[in-house]
Amino acid sequence: MTSRHRFDHADLVRRLRAAGCVYAEDEADLLIAAADSPRALADLVDRRVAGLPLEHLLGWAEFCGMRVAVDPGVFVPRGRTALLVDAAVAVTGPAAAVLDLCCGSGATTLALARRLAPRWLAGADIDPAAVACARRNLAGTGVEVYQGDLFDPVPPAWRGRLDLVVANAPYVPTAAVALMPPEARLHEAPVALDGGPDGLAVLRRVAVGAAERLAPGGHLVVETSGAQADALCALLSAAGLIPTVLRDDDLEATAVTARRPT
Structure with missing residues (x-):
């Protein structure tokens, strides 16, 4: 996939890993699932690589077996x-x-x-x-x-x-x-x-x-x-x-x- 708005899974993982994402494979899966179009995925990946918390991009964090909504700027549960x-x-x-x-x-x-x-x-x-x-x-x-x-x-x-x-x-x-x-x-x-x-x-x-x-x-x-x-x-x-x-x-x-x- 050559368009700047599209990524195959391996390219996405490499980009996330280069940005310092420790769990790049898992994050790639979550970002793909959250995006409803190649352009939306490109935007999510760009923002993640720029340093925005994954949870703020997804809109939720996993905590004690639950998905908890997390709005931008709000403390992410650890x-x-x-x-x-x-x-x-x-x-x-x-x-x-x-x-x-x-x-x-x-x-x-x-x-x-x-x-x-x-x-x-x-x-x-x-x-x-x-x-x-x-x-x-x-x-x-x-x-x-x-x-x-x-x-x-x-x-x-x-x-x-x-x-x-x-x-x-x-x-x-x-x-x-x-x-x-x-x-x-x-x-x-x-x-x-x-x-x-x-x-x-x-x-x-x-x-x-x-x-x-x-x-x-x-x-x-x-x-x-x-x-x-x-x-x-x-x-x-x-x-x-x-x-x-x-x-x-x-x-x-x-x-x-x-x-x-x-």
């Missing part, structure tokens, strides 16, 4: 966050009241809705684009998605009554954001990436807020990096919570659960 979901499910009893902070596209919220039987479940995010995306993903579930800073938009009636708070809050130190892959730092909202000077600025506020809003015996579950786990545990302890670190080498993931004492 596979490692499956550990956060597993940890949250493991510490949560029946008919729990659950809040997902920094919910982004609503991927974690949706996974918890499917795996738990909560009496109340809500998400919250400060980014209007993320909130709109999450509301679309959670349409028909009865799950509310609030827009605002962490706990601020959550109805005060839930203060001290939450059984589970999960947060995939930003934890990349500000100076390290520039070192992230271009797909993230150029195409995802900075508010979803930048965790402040030590990477723990948002998580520090999450810890303090959760200690005030969890019911006795309730849990906070957050994602972090392996290098930050000890510092995070210290600030959780200072907030009056009892932390436990979980690691999954296969996912290259670290999560921390923190229980409010009874």
Whole structure:
């Protein structure tokens, strides 16, 4: 195929691999499936080679066995966050009241809705684009998605009554954001990436807020990096919570659960 608007599969794979796409064969199949014409495929490939996230081009990301809609500019759910979901499910009893902070596209919220039987479940995010995306993903579930800073938009009636708070809050130190892959730092909202000077600025506020809003015996579950786990545990302890670190080498993931004492 010689037209600039058409590719055979092998040429497409070679072009994607040259652009640094690790899973070029899989991406080629997905882009071909997403295109309804040779010209549309050419446009998708050009944009992918230019560095746009595959998930933003497709309009969805795979997460915990689901296809979750992801709009341009919205944080793309990472596979490692499956550990956060597993940890949250493991510490949560029946008919729990659950809040997902920094919910982004609503991927974690949706996974918890499917795996738990909560009496109340809500998400919250400060980014209007993320909130709109999450509301679309959670349409028909009865799950509310609030827009605002962490706990601020959550109805005060839930203060001290939450059984589970999960947060995939930003934890990349500000100076390290520039070192992230271009797909993230150029195409995802900075508010979803930048965790402040030590990477723990948002998580520090999450810890303090959760200690005030969890019911006795309730849990906070957050994602972090392996290098930050000890510092995070210290600030959780200072907030009056009892932390436990979980690691999954296969996912290259670290999560921390923190229980409010009874």
